[in-house]
Amino acid sequence: MTTLQKATQQQTKSHNSHLVLKAIYDQRQISRADISRLTSLTRTTVSDLVTELQGKGLVEEIGYGQSRGGRSPILLSVIDDARHLIAIDLENDELRGAVVNLRNEIISTVSQPLRRREGDEALILVYELVDKLIATTDKPLLGIGVGTPGLVDASTKVVLRAVNLNWRGMPLGDLLQERYGLPVYVANDSQLAALAQYMFGAGKYGSNLIVVKVGTGIGAGLILDGRLFHGDGFGAGEIGHIGVVENGQQCRCGNLGCLETVATTPAILKRMHALARPVPRSVSHNPTAIADDLTLDVVQESFVAGHPAATQAVLEAGRYLGIAAANLVGTLNVHRIVFLSRLAWFGTPLLDAIRQEMIRRVLPTLTQDTEIELIDLRPEMVILGASALLMSHELGLQLSQ
Numbered sequence: 465m466t467t468l469q470k471a472t473q474q475q476t477k478s479h480n481s482h483l484v485l486k487a488i489y490d491q492r493q494i495s496r497a498d499i500s501r502l503t504s505l506t507r508t509t510v511s512d513l514v515t516e517l518q519g520k521g522l523v524e525e526i527g528y529g530q531s532r533g534g535r536s537p538i539l540l541s542v543i544d545d546a547r548h549l550i551a552i553d554l555e556n557d558e559l560r561g562a563v564v565n566l567r568n569e570i571i572s573t574v575s576q577p578l579r580r581r582e583g584d585e586a587l588i589l590v591y592e593l594v595d596k597l598i599a600t601t602d603k604p605l606l607g608i609g610v611g612t613p614g615l616v617d618a619s620t621k622v623v624l625r626a627v628n629l630n631w632r633g634m635p636l637g638d639l640l641q642e643r644y645g646l647p648v649y650v651a652n653d654s655q656l657a658a659l660a661q662y663m664f665g666a667g668k669y670g671s672n673l674i675v676v677k678v679g680t681g682i683g684a685g686l687i688l689d690g691r692l693f694h695g696d697g698f699g700a701g702e703i704g705h706i707g708v709v710e711n712g713q714q715c716r717c718g719n720l721g722c723l724e725t726v727a728t729t730p731a732i733l734k735r736m737h738a739l740a741r742p743v744p745r746s747v748s749h750n751p752t753a754i755a756d757d758l759t760l761d762v763v764q765e766s767f768v769a770g771h772p773a774a775t776q777a778v779l780e781a782g783r784y785l786g787i788a789a790a791n792l793v794g795t796l797n798v799h800r801i802v803f804l805s806r807l808a809w810f811g812t813p814l815l816d817a818i819r820q821e822m823i824r825r826v827l828p829t830l831t832q833d834t835e836i837e838l839i840d841l842r843p844e845m846v847i848l849g850a851s852a853l854l855m856s857h858e859l860g861l862q863l864s865q
């Protein structure tokens with residue numbers, strides 16, 4: 465047998481093994497005969513592969529099912545804690561990580577304040593975070609999944625650019641792989657949040673979904689034909705830096721008037737501050753002069769009380785998000801758009817502002833079936849997306865389908 469034939473045979477075996485594992489995982493309990501029916505693999509092949517999965521400790525026999533005449537079949541099940549996964553989210557000022565089991569249940573969490581550390585110092589913090597997480601579990605580890613802001617080369621696992629960590633060309637995947645001897649997957653945080661949302665939707669989104677994550681930054685994840693779309697340079701969905709204000713404020717990327725300068729949570733705070741209390745010239749020239757006591761809670765209270773500055777700041781941001789939605793719908797004609805954000809608190813008024821602006825800017829036939837949802841961003845969304853990515857690559861368990 466040639467090396468190529470051997471490699472092909474190995475690949476087929478691994479593919480079949482994933483099929484069998486997925487059947488057991490999805491059905492929760494199933495007999496060997498039913499796996500054979502579901503996967504169209506022969507009973508002997510299924511039997512061999514099940515024995516192998518049992519040997520790896522991934523699958524166990526849990527008792528007998530109902531007989532359909534003849535002997536009662538033995539039922540198989542995936543052991544949820546057979547492997548634990550390390551999943552981390554580097555998006556915020558606080559790095560967060562979790563140990564997750566094969567059902568994407570969070571077993572333990574650890575967080576680490578970034579405290580403005582960047583470059584190699586930020587990398588050391590990531591190591592510390594992973595060390596602490598590993599110390600909380602005694603189960604075999606499947607690998608490490610990482611969600612990071614910025615651009616990520618999904619094939620080389622290099623973070624091309626992450627502004628909050630001041631990383632350029634950081635070979636994060638290789639570094640973690642070398643240090644821990646585990647498989648590592650790295651992806652953009654918005655893309656992972658999109659993957660998690662798609663997965664939790666359990667089929668409700670069909671094959672296309674756009675998820676726009678709005679926090680201290682803005683990014684979108686595009687699921688097209690059931691798969692994450694990366695773009696030619698891995699920057700698909702980087703809508704936070706599309707210019708929406710002519711000659712607007714300077715953005716951290718260097719351009720003027722990016723969406724991030726007018727529609728993130730900090731941008732809303734800044735806008736409300738400017739509208740509510742016109743500051744003296746000397747202070748207004750100081751970029752750090754945003755009142756520290758102005759938080760999203762204050763904006764929410766003022767919004768409920770009908771304070772015009774709060775209403776205007778929030779609805780303006782909504783209209784800018786509507787421009788982004790219009791561009792996405794006009795380009796991709798996707799019918800489902802989800803905004804994941806703490807701004808979901810502002811509910812219908814904000815949603816209406818987004819929707820109306822989108823409708824005003826796109827061909828009516830494209831928007832008539834477009835549904836926009838505004839959903840609170842669960843803090844663990846990126847973490848769950850990172851573990852889903854790891855599971856789908858390592859075990860073929862694509863939870864989204």
Ligand SMILES: [Zn+2]
Pocket residue numbers: 704705706715716717718719722724
């Ligand atoms: Zn920008």
